[in-house]
Amino acid sequence: QSALTQPPSASESPGQSVTISCTGTSSDVGAYNHVSWYQQHPGQAPKLMIYEVNKRPSGVPDRFSGSKSGSTASLTVSGLQAEDEADYYCSSPAGSNNYVLFGGGTKLTVL
Amino acid sequence: QVQLHESGPGLVKPSETLSLTCTVSGYSISSGFYWGWIRQPPGKGLEWIASIFHSGSTFYNPSLKSRVAISVDTSKNQFSLKLTSVTAADTAVYYCARGGSTWFLSYWGQGTLVTVSS
Numbered sequence: 739q740s741a742l743t744q745p746p747s748a749s750e751s752p753g754q755s756v757t758i759s760c761t762g763t764s765s766d767v768g769a770y771n772h773v774s775w776y777q778q779h780p781g782q783a784p785k786l787m788i789y790e791v792n793k794r795p796s797g798v799p800d801r802f803s804g805s806k807s808g809s810t811a812s813l814t815v816s817g818l819q820a821e822d823e824a825d826y827y828c829s830s831p832a833g834s835n836n837y838v839l840f841g842g843g844t845k846l847t848v849l
Numbered sequence: 850q851v852q853l854h855e856s857g858p859g860l861v862k863p864s865e866t867l868s869l870t871c872t873v874s875g876y877s878i879s880s881g882f883y884w885g886w887i888r889q890p891p892g893k894g895l896e897w898i899a900s901i902f903h904s905g906s907t908f909y910n911p912s913l914k915s916r917v918a919i920s921v922d923t924s925k926n927q928f929s930l931k932l933t934s935v936t937a938a939d940t941a942v943y944y945c946a947r948g949g950s951t952w953f954l955s956y957w958g959q960g961t962l963v964t965v966s967s
Contacts, residue, residue, distance in 0.1 A: 741894070774953035776895070783944055783960055784887075784895065789953035827895050831952040836908050838897040838952055840887075 742767065742828055742841035749847040755816040758844045760828030761809060766839055767830045768809035775804055775813045778825045778843075787826075788813060815846070823848045851875045853945050853958035861939075861965050867932040871945030871958060872925075879903055879923040882955075883948035886919065886930045888941040889960070896941075900948065901928060935965045 743761040750756040760767065760775075767773055773791050776784035786795050788804035791811065801817045811830070815822055828841040857869035871884070878884060885900035899909045899919040909917050913932070921928045932939060942962050946954040 770952075772951045772953070776954075783957040784954075785957070786949075786953055786955055789949060789955075790951060795955065829895075829897070829953070833911070835952075837910055838885075838900070840895040840897060843894040 740839075742830060742839050744826075744828060744841035744844045746842070747845045747847065749849055750818055751849045752818050752820065754818050755814060756818060756846065757812050757814045758826055758828075758846070760811040760813070760830075760841045762811075762830055762832075762839070763809055766809075766832035767806065767811050770831050770835065771806065772831050773804065773806055773811040774829045775802075776827045776829065777822075778827065780824075784827065818848050820848050822846060851947060851956045853947065853956060855943060855945050855958045855961040857943075857961060857963070859962060859964060861935055861963060862967050863936055863965055864934055867930070867935050867939060867963055867965070869930045869943055869945075869961065869963070870927050871929070872927050873947070874926070876947070877923075878921055878926050878928060882950075884919075884921065884928045885946050885948060885954065887944045887946060887954070888939075889944070890938075890941040898932075898943075899930065937965050939963070940965045 775788040778784045792804040883902040886898040918931045942960040944960045945958045947956040
């Protein structure tokens with residue numbers, strides 16, 4: 739099994755929007771509506787930002803949104819703020835819904 | 850407030866067994882959800898290792914399955930990871946986490962660095 743594919747980096751100016759893609763296959767992202775996204779600041783543990791494709795946990799700003807089309811999921815961050823600068827990882831169940839894959843991560847820079 | 854805390858040796862010799870424990874507070878493991886281990890080699894991305902449901906069902910990363918075991922001790926509200934025959938490639942920050950209603954991970958420990966070296 740291979741990791742899900744994410745662009746290594748993304749950047750945008752404060753106040754703008756950026757979308758990070760996460761490409762899998764029909765056996766993982768395309769098979770389940772269980773894609774989740776995590777934010778990780780340097781030296782910290784990951785934090786859940788989106789689950790089940792487009793749901794936000796309590797406390798996560800509505801500037802963060804998720805979507806999915808076929809085998810590609812996306813995380814959109816609108817109204818970028820300096821504190822959004824972090825690494826972002828997508829995740830999906832895979833196989834017969836019996837293991838989990840992560841993406842390689844995307845480093846988001848707020849210019 | 851659910852909190853998780855990883856503990857175990859920070860240094861393991863090659864070919865030996867890595868053993869980590871995650872102590873959970875603020876929630877009873879036997880009450881539900883699933884519990885898992887994830888690792889992150891220095892400067893690299895996340896890798897899911899294994900999960901165990903409150904029912905006892907276990908799930909493993911196929912690439913690690915032959916070397917990994919996850920277990921739960923409900924009396925201590927802890928769950929554990931064992932990884933055998935370690936090599937330098939197993940050097941990583943190891944995180945424990947609590948899952949949600951599906952495969953997402955809601956709560957994470959702060960992580961513990963395990964270095965494999967002689």
